[in-house]
Amino acid sequence: MNFQKICVLGLGYIGLPTASIFARQGLKVVGVDTNPYVIETLRKGEIHIHEPGLRAVVESALSSGNLSVSFQPEEADAFLIAVPTPFYHDRHGEYEGRTYRLADMRAVTSATEAILPHLRQGNLVILESTSPPRTTVDLVRPILERSGLKAGVDFYLCYSPERVLPGQILRELVENARVVGGITPESAEAGCALYATFVKGEIIATDATTAEMVKLMENTTRDVNIAIANEFARLAEKSGVDVWEAISLANRHPRIHILNPGPGVGGHCISVDPWFFVETAPELTPLIYHARQVNDEQPHFVVEKVRQALGSLKDKKIAALGLAYKPDVDDLRESPAVEVVHLLQQEGAQVQAWEPFKPEANLQGINMATNLASAIQDADALVLLVKHTEFCDMNPVEIKTKTAARIVVDCVNGWDHDAWKDAGFRVFCLGVYQ
Numbered sequence: 001m002n003f004q005k006i007c008v009l010g011l012g013y014i015g016l017p018t019a020s021i022f023a024r025q026g027l028k029v030v031g032v033d034t035n036p037y038v039i040e041t042l043r044k045g046e047i048h049i050h051e052p053g054l055r056a057v058v059e060s061a062l063s064s065g066n067l068s069v070s071f072q073p074e075e076a077d078a079f080l081i082a083v084p085t086p087f088y089h090d091r092h093g094e095y096e097g098r099t100y101r102l103a104d105m106r107a108v109t110s111a112t113e114a115i116l117p118h119l120r121q122g123n124l125v126i127l128e129s130t131s132p133p134r135t136t137v138d139l140v141r142p143i144l145e146r147s148g149l150k151a152g153v154d155f156y157l158c159y160s161p162e163r164v165l166p167g168q169i170l171r172e173l174v175e176n177a178r179v180v181g182g183i184t185p186e187s188a189e190a191g192c193a194l195y196a197t198f199v200k201g202e203i204i205a206t207d208a209t210t211a212e213m214v215k216l217m218e219n220t221t222r223d224v225n226i227a228i229a230n231e232f233a234r235l236a237e238k239s240g241v242d243v244w245e246a247i248s249l250a251n252r253h254p255r256i257h258i259l260n261p262g263p264g265v266g267g268h269c270i271s272v273d274p275w276f277f278v279e280t281a282p283e284l285t286p287l288i289y290h291a292r293q294v295n296d297e298q299p300h301f302v303v304e305k306v307r308q309a310l311g312s313l314k315d316k317k318i319a320a321l322g323l324a325y326k327p328d329v330d331d332l333r334e335s336p337a338v339e340v341v342h343l344l345q346q347e348g349a350q351v352q353a354w355e356p357f358k359p360e361a362n363l364q365g366i367n368m369a370t371n372l373a374s375a376i377q378d379a380d381a382l383v384l385l386v387k388h389t390e391f392c393d394m395n396p397v398e399i400k401t402k403t404a405a406r407i408v409v410d411c412v413n414g415w416d417h418d419a420w421k422d423a424g425f426r427v428f429c430l431g432v433y434q
């Protein structure tokens, strides 16, 4: 197939890098987004998300004229859908007393509907949004077939999961292996041909529903493995053990790889995607359900740790270091660090949060410090919630001159505890008995 022009719907963490890389390869790309802020920012030649290296790629894609942005799709050879697939916050499913989250597929539905008037014979449509099994065949396909064209006969239809690591998106988009699931083998072949324009990793063809399952299985496995690490942290504290040491020793076994415990699981993927399996078959997924429960409860264990460190939380001044859901990214979605701050405040603590990757974040009910110095100055305790490199590099001797705090609570094992103790701090660590 010869692809000259593509439309990418959704210009977020996935869609914008993808659109820009296609443009860099010489394709004409129309990037579509429904958010006026996104379109206006890009039209000014700026970007609205933090991702290393992305600014330069977007700038060059825009200035070459290969990338343009719009509120509406237009006729193209291929359409890629990379819109959000969160869960509903106000609707739940119930199964035998278990309450589970429901996938909010409205953005996928409306993006697919927006393609409809522009769909032509021979086009390729690829869904990249992480989706419950059978979304491509049961949701996207019937919408597109309202055009009168038949999927797999008149146009190609695929699902291809995105597996990039935020912070490494540009490199991983190109180098990672890519799974392309077609609703027919010919669709998969067309999808593989499109990605071959820039993907250097292996491109593997399968069917659409298998490709959907692949993505959900990957993230669910991580969620379950983090849940067991979090339970190990709780057990270690009860048994007088340092979980970080225990994990590093267990991982010396050649076939064991225990993940790290922490304040919980967040982001738009791992804390969301396992629910898509639970929704598909709650009667078959008790393990996946309980792992989600364990990880969602973890912020409460962090609060207990801080309470242990400070005696009481009432009116205590706490500097919360980091709000992102993982290190060195600006993504705060579903972040357990944000939940920890809310819970500390509910217990009467006065929290100043400092997020170096998103200092301008405007989160309801959270006091954002304007810089590290103001966050820590009058604090009673510093609580490390995200393993950002710049936090790990903090020099405790220097910090001691800038803060009233003499207590630190490390929830991610990001600090050299002996160095902090030597500098005169009392150190508490999640997963370590004190």
Ligand SMILES: NC(=O)c1ccc[n+]([C@@H]2O[C@H](COP(=O)([O-])OP(=O)(O)OC[C@H]3O[C@@H](n4cnc5c(N)ncnc54)[C@H](O)[C@@H]3O)[C@@H](O)[C@H]2O)c1
Pocket (backbone or CB within 6 Å): 009, 010, 011, 012, 013, 014, 015, 032, 033, 034, 035, 038, 082, 083, 084, 085, 107, 108, 110, 111, 114, 128, 129, 130, 131, 162, 163, 164, 165, 166, 268, 269
């Ligand atoms: N961010 C990641 O690291 C990552 C990794 C793998 C998979 N995914 C999946 O990729 C999908 C997109 O994620 P993201 O992180 O890029 O989301 P995002 O929120 O960063 O970006 C999505 C964009 O889509 C736009 N949008 C919403 N509805 C639209 C519509 N109807 N038409 C056009 N644009 C619309 C939004 O305004 C937003 O700018 C999700 O399903 C996510 O689970 C994300």
